[in-house]
Amino acid sequence: MQYHRIVVDAMGGDHAPLEIVKGALQACKASPSIQCVFVGDEAAISDIIRREKKLKVDPKRWEIVHTMETINMEEDPKIGIEEKPEASILVAARLIRDGKGDALVSAGSTGATIMACSREIPRIPSIERGVLAAIFPAMKQDDTTPGVSIMLDVGATLHCTVNQLVSFAIMGIQYLKAIMAVENPRVGLLNIGTEETKGHNVLVETNKTLRSMKQLNFIGNIEGKDIMRGNADVIVTEGYIGNVALKSLEGMAELTIQTGKQIWKKNLLSKTGLIMLSPVLKK
Structure with missing residues (x-):
């Protein structure tokens, strides 16, 4: 089956990564065509997936791209982007740039999301x-x-x-x-x-x-x-x-x-x- 690969900034948001991962798993259960690519702390994300038994989905439907850096909601987006090259939102944007995802979802800093996507993803002419x-x-x-x-x-x-x-x-x-x-x-x-x-x-x-x-x-x-x-x-x-x-x-x-x-x-x-x-x- 051809999946729609959704890159998820698992570390972005006020209640990340717990609520972000749970929401993405719910989406996987609701739509069989979705495959989630979680970007963030692999240990924390894996633990959530293991504990949320009611949201269990086929392991083929998700994967994790590890990074420990994240840009918090309180941070200046420009400074965060400059000082944290491996921030989860930047890594997620690069996956889209490299054709490894079809869409990117983030509940994190709006400014950081805009700047990361503008920097990493080419715009339509x-x-x-x-x-x-x-x-x-x-x-x-x-x-x-x-x-x-x-x-x-x-x-x-x-x-x-x-x-x-x-x-x-x-x-x-x-x-x-x-x-x-x-x-x-x-x-x-x-x-x-x-x-x-x-x-x-x-x-x-x-x-x-x-x-x-x-x-x-x-x-x-x-x-x-x-x-x-x-x-x-x-x-x-x-x-x-x-x-x-x-x-x-x-x-x-x-x-x-x-x-x-x-x-x-x-x-x-x-x-x-x-x-x-x-x-x-x-x-």
């Missing part, structure tokens, strides 16, 4: 900068829409050029086509208004450029309220704005959860109502 993307749930407009949207960038490049924003749109389109089988993704440019002249010069010029690319399904500018409305499948934005939007939605989700908990404690009628709604809320 014409792509100036790597990008951070986030998947958001979105209202389904009809049976042809995916029910999610992808926003990019959400923090890798704070302020972008027109060419970079256009490349983000193209990457988002290709992602939805390849991963979610969306035939003709709708592209929206996040702005402070829907009019073509809104926003600073880079956004105005990006709007013009995307509009001139007839092969794209560009719907024009969209506003923050449209992110989860499902009006656009690909949402293009600078990293600064994208990150603020991402964190705002995270805060809204936390508020919803906390409000639900408070309502739950209020009285029996509230508990009954939430119990009845729980199947729908989970969906």
Whole structure:
């Protein structure tokens, strides 16, 4: 069987390597086509795999590439990359560079991950900068829409050029086509208004450029309220704005959860109502 080899930075993250390895093993059990390549402390990783009997998978489905160095969340990413050439995220990126993996997963330092991949993995020609993307749930407009949207960038490049924003749109389109089988993704440019002249010069010029690319399904500018409305499948934005939007939605989700908990404690009628709604809320 041909496996999809997923390189896992086992040492990256607040609860590494335990939760990282457990999560990867769960993915292996859920998808027979996955093979995990763990990068990190071989003794620690082997011990976790041995102890997690409920997550036991065929030994052919995983392997370990040993390294003891790791870049912590508190470290300056640039210094960490320079001073730790055998850090787990750098070793993982080299495996991708050398064709020994199909994808890389890390829950570690975002900055270190971006820098390691930028240093070790060649970019596609014409792509100036790597990008951070986030998947958001979105209202389904009809049976042809995916029910999610992808926003990019959400923090890798704070302020972008027109060419970079256009490349983000193209990457988002290709992602939805390849991963979610969306035939003709709708592209929206996040702005402070829907009019073509809104926003600073880079956004105005990006709007013009995307509009001139007839092969794209560009719907024009969209506003923050449209992110989860499902009006656009690909949402293009600078990293600064994208990150603020991402964190705002995270805060809204936390508020919803906390409000639900408070309502739950209020009285029996509230508990009954939430119990009845729980199947729908989970969906």
